[in-house]
Amino acid sequence: MTDLIIRNVRVAEFDGLIDLAIKAGRIEAMGRGLAADGPERDAEGALLVSGFVESHIHLDKACILDRCHNETGTLEGAIASVGAAKKSFTAEDVYARGKRVLEKAIVQGTNAMRTHVEIDPGIGLAGFDAVVKLKHDFAWAVDLQICVFPQEGLTNYPGTQTLLEEALQKGADLLGGCPYVDSDPHAQIAILFDMAKAHDVDLDFHLDFDLDPTWRHLDEIARQTVSHGWQGRVAIGHVTKLSALPRAALMDTVALLKHAGIALTVLPATDLFLMGRGEDHLVPRGVAPAHVFHEHGVCCTVSTNNVLNPFTPYGDCSLSRIANLYANVHQLSGASALQACFDMVTEAPRRLINQSNRIAVGEAATFVALPARDGVQVVSEIARPLWGFKDGRMTFEQAAAQLFEPV
Numbered sequence: 516m517t518d519l520i521i522r523n524v525r526v527a528e529f530d531g532l533i534d535l536a537i538k539a540g541r542i543e544a545m546g547r548g549l550a551a552d553g554p555e556r557d558a559e560g561a562l563l564v565s566g567f568v569e570s571h572i573h574l575d576k577a578c579i580l581d582r583c584h585n586e587t588g589t590l591e592g593a594i595a596s597v598g599a600a601k602k603s604f605t606a607e608d609v610y611a612r613g614k615r616v617l618e619k620a621i622v623q624g625t626n627a628m629r630t631h632v633e634i635d636p637g638i639g640l641a642g643f644d645a646v647v648k649l650k651h652d653f654a655w656a657v658d659l660q661i662c663v664f665p666q667e668g669l670t671n672y673p674g675t676q677t678l679l680e681e682a683l684q685k686g687a688d689l690l691g692g693c694p695y696v697d698s699d700p701h702a703q704i705a706i707l708f709d710m711a712k713a714h715d716v717d718l719d720f721h722l723d724f725d726l727d728p729t730w731r732h733l734d735e736i737a738r739q740t741v742s743h744g745w746q747g748r749v750a751i752g753h754v755t756k757l758s759a760l761p762r763a764a765l766m767d768t769v770a771l772l773k774h775a776g777i778a779l780t781v782l783p784a785t786d787l788f789l790m791g792r793g794e795d796h797l798v799p800r801g802v803a804p805a806h807v808f809h810e811h812g813v814c815c816t817v818s819t820n821n822v823l824n825p826f827t828p829y830g831d832c833s834l835s836r837i838a839n840l841y842a843n844v845h846q847l848s849g850a851s852a853l854q855a856c857f858d859m860v861t862e863a864p865r866r867l868i869n870q871s872n873r874i875a876v877g878e879a880a881t882f883v884a885l886p887a888r889d890g891v892q893v894v895s896e897i898a899r900p901l902w903g904f905k906d907g908r909m910t911f912e913q914a915a916a917q918l919f920e921p922v
């Protein structure tokens with residue numbers, strides 16, 4: 516007796532519709548017309564995928580538009596207004612706002628996330644403690660990876676490094692960095708690499724968050740990645756300067772990231788909102804061309820970053836929408852380009868956060884059903900997930916829309 520048979524699903528490696536049997540949280544069998552004994556569910560031809568993955572999101576500073584506003588619309592304005600609001604954050608408050616984001620993300624088909632958490636002597640470990648509790652309380656639906664980082668600087672803010680150490684001792688999964696806010700960016704990068712090696716954790720930097728290509732911290736990150744032997748363990752996010760590079764210089768940077776084994780994360784909602792504020796017409800888009808790096812074998816992801824805060828005053832936590840936004844900004848069309856956008860919110864971020872989740876016999880019964888033929892249609896039509904499972908248990912369902920024609 517199986518626990519559940521899901522009939523008529525579309526899975527990438529199979530032609531036509533197949534059935535899938537679940538037992539004890541795992542996929543017991545897959546194939547056409549499975550003869551199995553147990554309760555059944557008809558998927559009516561839905562596409563089954565392993566689920567969306569946020570490789571870069573901030574649960575601790577989400578949903579704060581009721582208490583702060585970005586006056587200038589710039590990056591500096593966002594950091595200043597969140598910095599002021601952060602003074603009143605408590606663990607209970609961070610938990611409640613993070614819970615709201617997780618609940619939105621779950622119904623959008625997201626089942627794994629890397630969240631950044633700010634650590635400094637002002638907030639202490641209050642935000643971190645709240646996110647640890649969220650990780651535990653939402654493990655039924657989302658695998659949460661916690662990246663602690665010094666948003667307000669490391670070398671310029673005494674006490675921050677000790678708190679980062681403490682968070683790593685208490686179970687933070689990896690370290691983040693933010694050299695552009697530090698009074699000594701290269702020293703911050705060096706300290707974080709030393710800490711990452713001592714704790715054997717990956718690194719994920721907020722990097723190069725402006726549109727001036729005449730200087731950047733990327734080369735120093737690449738240099739230290741190679742000299743520390745940390746290839747394959749470093750990610751960089753935003754890197755908006757890449758959108759200001761002519762093709763030849765861009766291709767040199769593609770080669771640099773490949774050589775250093777650095778992954779690239781692009782956050783189009785935030786980058787579009789914050790970049791180009793100095794212009795009053797022909798405003799630049801400021802979104803790094805991740806698809807070019809992806810095409811050349813760099814691990815690239817597209818993610819939500821912020822939800823309803825001064826960095827990004829929008830957000831429904833839909834990664835099919837963010838993939839569509841990315842495709843639209845970069846004027847992408849055609850099956851392979853749109854499939855790449857789908858990969859950058861599913862398979863690539865899962866690889867980045869060191870998870871695997873295949874829809875195959877013997878694997879965990881963790882997947883999401885979408886009303887689409889393939890990833891291309893998911894991106895072009897912003898398909899809304901129908902339902903999802905994690906480890907054999909249903910985690911959400913959204914009722915299909917209905918039309919009521921006059922009779």
Ligand SMILES: [Zn+2]
Pocket residue numbers: 571572573631721752820
């Ligand atoms: Zn971020």
